[in-house]
Amino acid sequence: MSLRIVVCVKYVPDATGDRHFAEDLTVDRDDVDGLLSELDEYAVEQALQIKEAADGDAEITVLTVGPEDANDALRKALSMGADKGVHVEDDDLHGTDALGTSLVLAKAIEKTGYDLVVCGMASTDGTMGVLPALLAERLGVPQVTQLSEVSVEGGTVKGRRDGDTATEQLEASLPAVVSVTDQSGEARYPSFKGIMAAKKKPVESLDLDDLDIEADEVGLAGAWTKVDEAAERPARTAGTIVKDEGEGGKQLAEFLAGQKFI
Amino acid sequence: MAEVLVYVDHVDGAVRKPTLELLTLARRIGEPVAVHLGPGADTAAATLAEHGAVKVLTADAPEFADYLVAPKVDALQAAYEAVSPAAVLLPSSTEGKEIGARLAVRIGSGIITDAVDLEAGDEGPVATQSVFAASYTTKSRITKGTPVITVKPNSAAPEAAPAAGTVEQLAVTVAETSKGTKVVSRTPRESTGRPELTEAAIVVSGGRGVNGAENFPVIEALADSLGAAVGASRAAVDAGWYPHTNQVGQTGKSVSPQLYIAAGISGAIQHRAGMQTSKTIVAINKDAEAPIFDLVDYGVVGDLFEVVPALTDEVKSRKG
Numbered sequence: 001m002s003l004r005i006v007v008c009v010k011y012v013p014d015a016t017g018d019r020h021f022a023e024d025l026t027v028d029r030d031d032v033d034g035l036l037s038e039l040d041e042y043a044v045e046q047a048l049q050i051k052e053a054a055d056g057d058a059e060i061t062v063l064t065v066g067p068e069d070a071n072d073a074l075r076k077a078l079s080m081g082a083d084k085g086v087h088v089e090d091d092d093l094h095g096t097d098a099l100g101t102s103l104v105l106a107k108a109i110e111k112t113g114y115d116l117v118v119c120g121m122a123s124t125d126g127t128m129g130v131l132p133a134l135l136a137e138r139l140g141v142p143q144v145t146q147l148s149e150v151s152v153e154g155g156t157v158k159g160r161r162d163g164d165t166a167t168e169q170l171e172a173s174l175p176a177v178v179s180v181t182d183q184s185g186e187a188r189y190p191s192f193k194g195i196m197a198a199k200k201k202p203v204e205s206l207d208l209d210d211l212d213i214e215a216d217e218v219g220l221a222g223a224w225t226k227v228d229e230a231a232e233r234p235a236r237t238a239g240t241i242v243k244d245e246g247e248g249g250k251q252l253a254e255f256l257a258g259q260k261f262i
Numbered sequence: 263m264a265e266v267l268v269y270v271d272h273v274d275g276a277v278r279k280p281t282l283e284l285l286t287l288a289r290r291i292g293e294p295v296a297v298h299l300g301p302g303a304d305t306a307a308a309t310l311a312e313h314g315a316v317k318v319l320t321a322d323a324p325e326f327a328d329y330l331v332a333p334k335v336d337a338l339q340a341a342y343e344a345v346s347p348a349a350v351l352l353p354s355s356t357e358g359k360e361i362g363a364r365l366a367v368r369i370g371s372g373i374i375t376d377a378v379d380l381e382a383g384d385e386g387p388v389a390t391q392s393v394f395a396a397s398y399t400t401k402s403r404i405t406k407g408t409p410v411i412t413v414k415p416n417s418a419a420p421e422a423a424p425a426a427g428t429v430e431q432l433a434v435t436v437a438e439t440s441k442g443t444k445v446v447s448r449t450p451r452e453s454t455g456r457p458e459l460t461e462a463a464i465v466v467s468g469g470r471g472v473n474g475a476e477n478f479p480v481i482e483a484l485a486d487s488l489g490a491a492v493g494a495s496r497a498a499v500d501a502g503w504y505p506h507t508n509q510v511g512q513t514g515k516s517v518s519p520q521l522y523i524a525a526g527i528s529g530a531i532q533h534r535a536g537m538q539t540s541k542t543i544v545a546i547n548k549d550a551e552a553p554i555f556d557l558v559d560y561g562v563v564g565d566l567f568e569v570v571p572a573l574t575d576e577v578k579s580r581k582g
Contacts, residue, residue, distance in 0.1 A: 019397065098373065099373065121513070128376070133361075143331060143443060158446075162507060167451065182513040233397055244565065244568060248562040252546070253577060256573075259521070262488075
């Protein structure tokens with residue numbers, strides 16, 4: 001039977017733009033362009049490579065939770081080569097935190113059906129890096145996370161995790177949740193053919209009712225965490241900048257000594 | 263006074279500095295109870311007691327090493343049930359965040375990651391975070407369940423506060439479902455003898471301007487003269503000049519040292535995201551227009567191959 005792969009992707013505000021909080025202290029999505037989180041492109045890429053290694057005997061579904069615009073993230077993934085999309089969209093989702101998002105994703109993944117869930121190592125906006133672990137816990141399946149190499153063979157997923165103190169080789173039986181790092185391999189660019197084909201690929205739209213989730217379990221009101229204050233960090237005051245005319249190293253040493261670093 | 267669980271990060275009982283910082287922060291919200299999993303609890307207990315742990319709950323089982331993360335979640339959950347704490351604190355390491363996340367789901371609690379400060383509030387602990395590439399500072403709290411909070415290294419100075427540190431065995435049953443991810447092999451990273459990047463008080467990083475792996479010793483020599491850790495920008499890592507484990511930035515490590523020296527790094531947003539909260543920032547770059555100069559306390563516009571060795575010599579001679 002063919003391998004069912006679900007890739008979780010997130011539509012995020014462009015990190016090179018001027019990101020802000022809205023009045024309700026959620027992320028302001030109007031002020032800055034959104035795009036598919038760069039770190040999720042690695043997840044799509046690895047899913048495509050797993051499918052290729054299985055001689056195409058796999059189906060890749062890309063899944064996102066987010067407002068209407070999040071469809072752009074799905075289209076990007078579809079144009080890279082994913083087969084179909086699932087978009088969970090509901091006004092009541094506004095302000096959902098990581099725990100709530102993991103609940104929605106887990107329900108959507110179960111509804112879609114899966115053997116393997118592939119995530120990026122973290123989103124480029126929240127950068128928490130906890131979602132794959134949250135999903136594994138909710139789905140009750142192994143987590144094989146933070147992988148720089150991943151492969152699937154005969155119902156087993158294997159990977160390499162470069163941790164803080166050691167490199168580990170990991171192994172788990174499917175179904176499982178994996179996450180991949182930016183060391184897993186450069187993501188491919190969509191081809192013109194891929195972009196054209198993506199327009200015809202199916203995207204299923206789901207709301208909270210479809211997933212049997214009550215409105216008060218998610219959203220800002222249902223969040224497990226609350227942001228009370230968000231203050232823009234004052235710009236750093238202009239420092240001293242000198243041009244090296246032979247004495248730059250010495251001048252810098254003088255500064256460091258003045259700050260008691262030497 | 264309410265008890266606060268502190269997850270201990272250690273290597274065979276040698277407690278790592280971020281855990282001592284956690285104990286210091288935990289004392290602001292209650293009485294720290296340390297949870298030490300794996301070997302070396304007797305060695306660790308003295309250090310933990312010295313930094314305020316009233317109790318050390320300990321468990322050792324082969325499953326902690328043989329399987330990824332989940333058995334440790336079982337153990338932390340057992341500690342949670344034994345203590346009924348006011349909060350659970352963990353270091354913001356990859357593993358600390360994953361353990362915290364899974365525990366949060368199990369106990370129906372919210373989770374805050376990467377706190378840079380923590381204080382007691384009327385409605386529970388208040389965590390300060392630095393977000394959007396450190397352009398915003400937020401204060402957040404957990405509204406459901408027992409707060410689970412992971413804290414970044416260098417968020418507090420460890421303070422000694424001698425406490426009993428009574429060692430108690432924790433009964434842990436590792437669930438069959440927690441044995442899903444086998445650790446087939448583990449290769450410890452070779453020690454460079456330098457401080458760990460995320461914990462270091464001083465970090466010296468090299469970027470595209472270093473122009474080759476063969477030139478990184480210039481950066482290393484400055485780091486060694488200052489007792490610093492070595493970092494690298496993504497450009498340098500992607501070019502294969504330095505290991506990914508040393509990458510500073512959004513997709514690498516986030517650092518917040520007392521002093522950050524960026525050599526040959528232009529300062530792309532992704533890099534700034536990983537170092538902008540450093541207390542003092544210094545840059546050396548040929549390009550006077552490099553965005554990194556917007557952040558610096560002191561900048562030298564010049565050739566790093568001139569400036570860095572001169573600085574290294576100067577540091578060495580001043581230190582005698």
